Amino acid sequence: MTSLEYKQLEHLLAKLQAEIGGNKFCIIPHYLHDGYHIGVYSSKTGAPITSATDYSIEATVEKLKQQRNKIDDELAKYKEVGNER
Numbered sequence: 197m198t199s200l201e202y203k204q205l206e207h208l209l210a211k212l213q214a215e216i217g218g219n220k221f222c223i224i225p226h227y228l229h230d231g232y233h234i235g236v237y238s239s240k241t242g243a244p245i246t247s248a249t250d251y252s253i254e255a256t257v258e259k260l261k262q263q264r265n266k267i268d269d270e271l272a273k274y275k276e277v278g279n280e281r
Contacts, residue, residue: 216257231251234247234253
């Protein structure tokens with residue numbers, strides 16, 4: 197790879213980090229033969245938060261975003277119940 201390609205990769209990885217919530221992550225290519233696995237970890241503690249596996253990086257990131265949206269929705273419901281008391 198050239199210096200320019202490494203800089204482009206660094207830029208894309210930073211964009212990916214922002215897209216999955218600013219946490220640390222690890223990408224495993226060719227996971228289960230032809231797919232990708234992304235593990236997301238807390239930037240503060242390093243503890244695992246979530247992970248997803250799919251046939252492409254895009255599909256894997258979409259799964260992670262769906263998981264995050266589901267968690268956000270559950271937290272919002274929990275906060276609403278707490279405010280009703």
